Amino acid sequence: MSVLRLRAERWVLVVTGCALAAFLILPLLALFATTTIPDFATGLGYSLVWPALRLSLLTTLTSLGLVLLFGTPLAWVLARAQSRLVRAIETAVQLPIVIPPAVAGVALLLAFGRRGMLTGRLYPQSWAAAFSTTAVVMAEVFVSAPFFVQAATSAFRRIDERLVIVARSFGATPLRVFFRLALPLAAPGLIAGAAMSWARALGEFGATLMFAGNLEGQTQTLPLAIYTALEIDLRAAQAISIVLVIVAFVLLLTVRAALSRAPKAGGPTP
Amino acid sequence: MNAPLALQVNIKARVGRLVLEVELETGPGPLIIIGPNGSGKTSLLSLILGVLPVESGYLQIGQNVILDTERGIDKPLEHRQLGYVPQDYALFPHLTVRENIAFAIASSKPQSMLPSSAQRVTELLSELSLSARGGQRIQTLSGGEKQRVALARALSVSPHALLLDEPLSALDVHSRREVRGFLAEYLQRLELPTLVVTHDAADAQQLGDRIAVLEDGRITQCGAWGELVARPATRFVEEFISSAMPPS
Numbered sequence: 194m195s196v197l198r199l200r201a202e203r204w205v206l207v208v209t210g211c212a213l214a215a216f217l218i219l220p221l222l223a224l225f226a227t228t229t230i231p232d233f234a235t236g237l238g239y240s241l242v243w244p245a246l247r248l249s250l251l252t253t254l255t256s257l258g259l260v261l262l263f264g265t266p267l268a269w270v271l272a273r274a275q276s277r278l279v280r281a282i283e284t285a286v287q288l289p290i291v292i293p294p295a296v297a298g299v300a301l302l303l304a305f306g307r308r309g310m311l312t313g314r315l316y317p318q319s320w321a322a323a324f325s326t327t328a329v330v331m332a333e334v335f336v337s338a339p340f341f342v343q344a345a346t347s348a349f350r351r352i353d354e355r356l357v358i359v360a361r362s363f364g365a366t367p368l369r370v371f372f373r374l375a376l377p378l379a380a381p382g383l384i385a386g387a388a389m390s391w392a393r394a395l396g397e398f399g400a401t402l403m404f405a406g407n408l409e410g411q412t413q414t415l416p417l418a419i420y421t422a423l424e425i426d427l428r429a430a431q432a433i434s435i436v437l438v439i440v441a442f443v444l445l446l447t448v449r450a451a452l453s454r455a456p457k458a459g460g461p462t463p
Numbered sequence: 464m465n466a467p468l469a470l471q472v473n474i475k476a477r478v479g480r481l482v483l484e485v486e487l488e489t490g491p492g493p494l495i496i497i498g499p500n501g502s503g504k505t506s507l508l509s510l511i512l513g514v515l516p517v518e519s520g521y522l523q524i525g526q527n528v529i530l531d532t533e534r535g536i537d538k539p540l541e542h543r544q545l546g547y548v549p550q551d552y553a554l555f556p557h558l559t560v561r562e563n564i565a566f567a568i569a570s571s572k573p574q575s576m577l578p579s580s581a582q583r584v585t586e587l588l589s590e591l592s593l594s595a596r597g598g599q600r601i602q603t604l605s606g607g608e609k610q611r612v613a614l615a616r617a618l619s620v621s622p623h624a625l626l627l628d629e630p631l632s633a634l635d636v637h638s639r640r641e642v643r644g645f646l647a648e649y650l651q652r653l654e655l656p657t658l659v660v661t662h663d664a665a666d667a668q669q670l671g672d673r674i675a676v677l678e679d680g681r682i683t684q685c686g687a688w689g690e691l692v693a694r695p696a697t698r699f700v701e702e703f704i705s706s707a708m709p710p711s
Binding site for chain 2: 353355356358359360361362363364365366369373374377378
């Protein structure tokens with residue numbers, strides 16, 4: 194085969210791949226290229242921007258805290274248990290990753306809405322969370338927790354089982370093994386999972402709209418503010434979008450940095 | 464150390480397709496377990512640790528019964544008081560040498576006894592010539608040093624018996640010879656019931672006085688190296704011994 198043909202075939206693969214890369218990158222570049230600093234400042238100056246930013250920070254940090262608090266022990270249990278029941282639970286817990294956000298919204302309404310399955314049985318109707326800030330947090334936890342649990346379960350599974358057996362042979366209790374051994378060893382994977390989970394919560398739109406509504410200052414998060422701003426002034430929608438892209442980019446860098454450390458931290462020490 | 468004098472093992476278990484039926488007893492010193500690959504050597508240690516289920520059996524260290532299926536006794540690993548050093552040592556990579564040992568002591572003792580743990584760590588580091596390495600990360604140690612840290616850590620909790628799985632297999636040929644001499648002398652001095660699993664004839668010859676041969680889940684011969692040489696019970700023993708002999 195001629196050198197020319199080898200080069201040509203290599204270029205076919207490069208050009209084909211680059212076409213998709215360009216399609217993915219160009220819209221993001223357009224966000225930055227089609228604005229000016231004065232337009233960006235004007236966009237950020239709209240009254241709906243800062244309440245939405247404040248609410249997004251408040252709700253996503255709260256949901257992240259809840260996801261870490263409950264998701265870390267869940268991931269540890271999933272990583273260690275062998276039974277079929279646990280495997281089934283693991284699959285069910287990951288389901289919100291693949292179901293459409295609108296379906297998540299309907300499901301949350303049917304479970305926790307004013308006429309929900311659990312309302313009136315587990316708690317009085319006046320406690321129903323739908324269309325409140327609590328509902329925003331619940332929607333964010335529902336859609337973002339599986340990302341963390343999946344990453345954390347993988348990180349815990351990478352821990353050499355012999356480390357745990359040795360620790361137990363010293364008399365280490367399950368909580369001591371969890372806090373002093375599993376958490377530090379899985380830390381890079383947990384950080385990456387937390388960043389992914391937070392990014393998903395920050396971008397949550399469909400489930401929040403259906404379960405919490407779009408009430409300024411109360412349930413209107415940044416993605417919902419973009420949706421609303423499109424009807425007022427594109428500059429506001431664009432400014433919020435740019436803020437979200439920058440945050441997402443920083444989170445992505447965090448994930449990559451954390452994951453690059455993962456194998457060293459979780460592996461055995463021959 | 465006020466060590467118990469014996470470890471009695473009488474275990475029946477199914478591990479995958481292998482049926483293990485092992486009965487043996489160590490004195491106050493090392494008993495070496497040899498056997499071909501897949502004969503159940505490492506599984507035997509896992510059964511003694513309690514991380515694999517037994518069908519029936521009995522385990523006793525000194526006067527302390529840790530397993531008796533007839534009487535419904537099955538102590539969890541945390542209460543078996545066994546020192547365990549796995550094949551790759553399983554040192555905690557996020558901790559320093561000193562912290563590895565302190566972790567073990569803190570896991571075994573109530574919080575009120577912790578002030579004495581720092582002193583115990585220092586004693587052990589000195590005993591195993593590791594004083595200069597206390598603050599170092601595990602990754603910076605040589606193979607021989609890692610082995611000594613794993614031993615110090617296992618002994619720090621005053622175990623009633625010691626289980627070593629291929630203690631020298633992670634070392635290169637040169638350090639293996641060096642560490643083997645140290646380990647043989649140290650284990651004799653400990654006077655602690657010890658099981659050492661190995662596939663290496665030189666290790667088997669030097670690390671203990673008695674050798675048990677495990678084949679296909681059963682002990683086929685048990686005795687001193689000289690007895691195995693004089694009267695090898697199986698073809699495996701014959702081949703194993705000849706691997707230790709210099710070529711004629």
